[in-house]
Amino acid sequence: MLALALIFLVVSGGAGAQESSSQGDDVWDRAVAAMQNNELAEAIPLLEIEISRDPTRVEAVRYLSVALEQSGRGDRAETVLRQALSGGELSSEGKSKVAFDLALLLSRRGNSDEAIEMYSAALQHDSARVAAYLNRANLKVATEAYEGAVEDYEYFLALRPDTEQRPQIEEMIALLQESIEAERIAREEEERRRREEEEARRIAEEERRRREEEERQATEERRQRMLDSVLRSLESADEETTSFEAEDEELRRYDDELDIVD
Numbered sequence: 001m002l003a004l005a006l007i008f009l010v011v012s013g014g015a016g017a018q019e020s021s022s023q024g025d026d027v028w029d030r031a032v033a034a035m036q037n038n039e040l041a042e043a044i045p046l047l048e049i050e051i052s053r054d055p056t057r058v059e060a061v062r063y064l065s066v067a068l069e070q071s072g073r074g075d076r077a078e079t080v081l082r083q084a085l086s087g088g089e090l091s092s093e094g095k096s097k098v099a100f101d102l103a104l105l106l107s108r109r110g111n112s113d114e115a116i117e118m119y120s121a122a123l124q125h126d127s128a129r130v131a132a133y134l135n136r137a138n139l140k141v142a143t144e145a146y147e148g149a150v151e152d153y154e155y156f157l158a159l160r161p162d163t164e165q166r167p168q169i170e171e172m173i174a175l176l177q178e179s180i181e182a183e184r185i186a187r188e189e190e191e192r193r194r195r196e197e198e199e200a201r202r203i204a205e206e207e208r209r210r211r212e213e214e215e216r217q218a219t220e221e222r223r224q225r226m227l228d229s230v231l232r233s234l235e236s237a238d239e240e241t242t243s244f245e246a247e248d249e250e251l252r253r254y255d256d257e258l259d260i261v262d
Contacts, residue, residue: 027049030042030046031043031063040067040070044068047064048064055084055089056094058084058090058091065080074105081101085098092125095121096123096125096129100119100131103118103119103121103132107139112139112143115139119135133153133155146179146180150180153172153176157170
């Protein structure tokens, strides 16, 4: 009886494992079917269950973000992608896909600068993700980062030389290069104008200081002339006082002499 019981337990355990695996596959299959039928309300919980079962299933993460965004829950979709990107469960290729999807989401939500960063993250994980170069180039054009845009367009053409968009991309590159050259000329002109203004201010400042120095020297010279004039006047007055005193002394002696004669 004991042997039979052990056999029963082993068989039951094996059957349970198979049933669990079967249920897991069924959850994923049902989630995919719901997405295909645009049954988002049904797909979302199934996808969340699948991700909790297998965090490495990158397609479940991507489907869930799409379902959430299309259901009007863009913030939650962004959170799902960021959490998957920051976690350690996904492979480098998986993170590249999630970063790419996050860039698309951010771009649709008007966050161009962050979207560019996410395209860069996608390329860091997988440098051959061709669409990331094209999309990042388009965003750089929108944000007027023309030189970076030209570089990304050139990378895209190098990886997809036979693309049907080649004529349009080459035309865009030519237009951007014209804009870059025009901006370079404008910057040089602005720099030249700035240098000229600085030189003009320097010359004006030197002229102002020269005039101030001339005025100071002229004022000093006038003051010195006035001092000299006053000093000469004082010296002249002293001479007159001395002469007057000498004459007065002579008069007193003359009076004294007259007194003696009398």
